[in-house]
Amino acid sequence: MLLLLLVGVGALAVFVGGVNRAADQQERDRISTQSLARAKEALIGYVAMRQDPERPGDAPCPDNPTDGNYDGTQDAPCGNNPAAPRLGRLPWKTVVVGAATTVTEGLGLDIVDGYGERLWYAVSRNLVDPAGVAQFNPLLLTALPPARRPWITVRDSLGNVVSNRVAAVFLAPGISLAGQLRSGATPAAGQYLDDFVVAGVNYSNADADDCLDGTVCVTVASRTGEDFILAPRSGTFNDVMAFVTIDELMASIDRRVAGEIRAKLEVNHPFPSSLGDIVVSSWPSWFNDNGWADGTVTTYTKLDDDHASIRFASCAATFSYAWSGGKAAMTWDGAC
Ligand SMILES: [Ca+2]
Ligand SMILES: [Ca+2]
Ligand SMILES: [Ca+2]
DSSP: OHHHHHHHHHHHHHHHHHHHHHHHHHHHHHHHHHHHHHHHHHHHHHHHTOOTTSOTTOOOOOBOGGGSOOOSSOOOOOSSSSSGGGEEEOOOSOEEEOTTOOEEESOOOOOOOTTSOOOEEEEOGGGTOTTTSSOOSGGGGTOOTTSSOOOEEEEOTTSOEEEEEEEEEEEEOOSOOTTOOOOSSOOOGGGTSOEEEETTEEEESSOOOSSOTTSOOOSSTTOOOOEEEOOOOBTTBOOEEEEEEHHHHHHHHHHHHHHHHHHHHHTSOSOOSSGGGSOGGGSOHHHHHTTTTSTTTEEEEEEETTEEEEEETTOOOEEEEEEETTEEEEEEESOO
16 A cells, blocks of 8 residues: 555656646746847847948847857947858847947847847848948848848758748757857857758758858858758757848838938928938938938828828838828838
């Protein structure tokens, strides 16, 4: 009888232990997923709200080991060759740069994943290479190389492309796996991010070579861009990922620019016949420098002295402006 009782208690303990572990895993996953969502939201806001001397569309560089630390601030520039600095830790800390300006860098987001690890971040060269992408506007959505660099590719666990229009990737590295060592000031990406083999191709979340896994990019011009893989948790893989596409980002940038135009219409009443009638020097420099005044990018229509609308290339939304009582109100229909 006593033996039966002991066996019963033992079995219960094993069962409860298993339930606790599952609940613990679930809670850690919840924290990781939530942190990734917050990082994505913060980056979209950061990119859309850039102002002179930057431009909407500029993203921060990752925090990488090239300066000898992971201090939470970006290590810029990163639009140049080689590719490695475009994968690193999320630049979560906000810093003010430049003595005479109030330009801030970093996402202002003190977050970690479910295991207390800082998030990792990879960014497409298009968002950090003003020389390679001369103008950042909606025409970039349909531009082809060499007018733009490759976007990032994200694959599922079968190797299928989930998206090849990814602007930035956020990774929760999880707990260290067998063979990973995270001691020292600047452990490399491979101590956090994992590999997954599909049909003989080793897809690596850590390689940062700006070349699609399983292929060879001989020259800088032939580089096909970074790729990342989503795979089930196992003893050799535990990265959790979120990503933002250029289409999501541009929709947010379009709304910001539409707001900028609203502010200009408010002080240019009766509404002008064309955006070109607004004094060029009254716009932020990025507006004209990046072609937002061009008819191929922004279609402005004056309806009457108090009403106007705009459309952006590759966006189905119509933004409408109505003048009343000294204010210009903006509404929009549809989505990009
Ligand atoms: Ca650093
Ligand atoms: Ca990992
Ligand atoms: Ca890769």
